[in-house]
Amino acid sequence: MNDEFIHKWQSQVKKGTLSFIVLLVLSERELYGYELIEKIKDLTKIDIAEGTLYPLMNRLKEDNLLDSKWVEQETGIPRKYYFLTKQGKLTLKQMKLQWINLQQVITKLM
């Protein structure tokens, strides 16, 4: 039917929800980038391109919501683990409130 519109729409919905989802997932435990992509795909069925995730992580770091550390592996490439900063935790709380609010508004309209 109008699959193309729906597809574009999905992509636009991600702008905003992706950062929220990343912060929510990281609030449980720290993860490295590739693992985040897998985890989010598993939890939400949302596919995140690598070219989307890594720049997103850098923005969240610049905004002081996340910090990261390199962890050497016994074998293979080192992994960059991301975790919430204090400010990240506070901001996530606010985002949750805003999200709940938006949700209620839309539910009412539906």
Add this chain to the structure above:
Amino acid sequence: MNDEFIHKWQSQVKKGTLSFIVLLVLSERELYGYELIEKIKDLTKIDIAEGTLYPLMNRLKEDNLLDSKWVEQETGIPRKYYFLTKQGKLTLKQMKLQWINLQQVITKLM
């Protein structure tokens, strides 16, 4: 605190939700642009810039989700009323399903 991040985030969340909200509101009855802005502000507390709404309406028309008609007023500037096309109604149904799905996923993460 991190008001600037939250503000930018809100703006990003709109990309995607705005078109959804517009379609939801129009599914109840037809409205003209300026009225839509007022109605949505009233219902959702979301402020939509005119420079955001009118281009959005044109995109939705190009995508055949909406159509519009000019209605002369006895006094004042004519109004352009927007209404859902058949395809718009079908697409909105799909969007609702997708939204519910996303909502459930995020609720679980929260």
Add this chain to the structure above:
DNA sequence: ACTATGTACTTAGTTATACTATGTATTTTA
């Protein structure tokens, strides 16, 4: 030994969309 696939991170360029600012025009209110 070679190839494909999976893991892991990065960046350049494109596209879509909200925002700012500005412009036009009419009507109502102070």
Add this chain to the structure above:
DNA sequence: TAAAATACATAGTATAACTAAGTACATAGT
């Protein structure tokens, strides 16, 4: 008569997801 509200429109900017490509190592299959 000036300001504010009503009503639509567009050009330019910023943001963020996507595509595509690249680097590097490990492992499984042939």
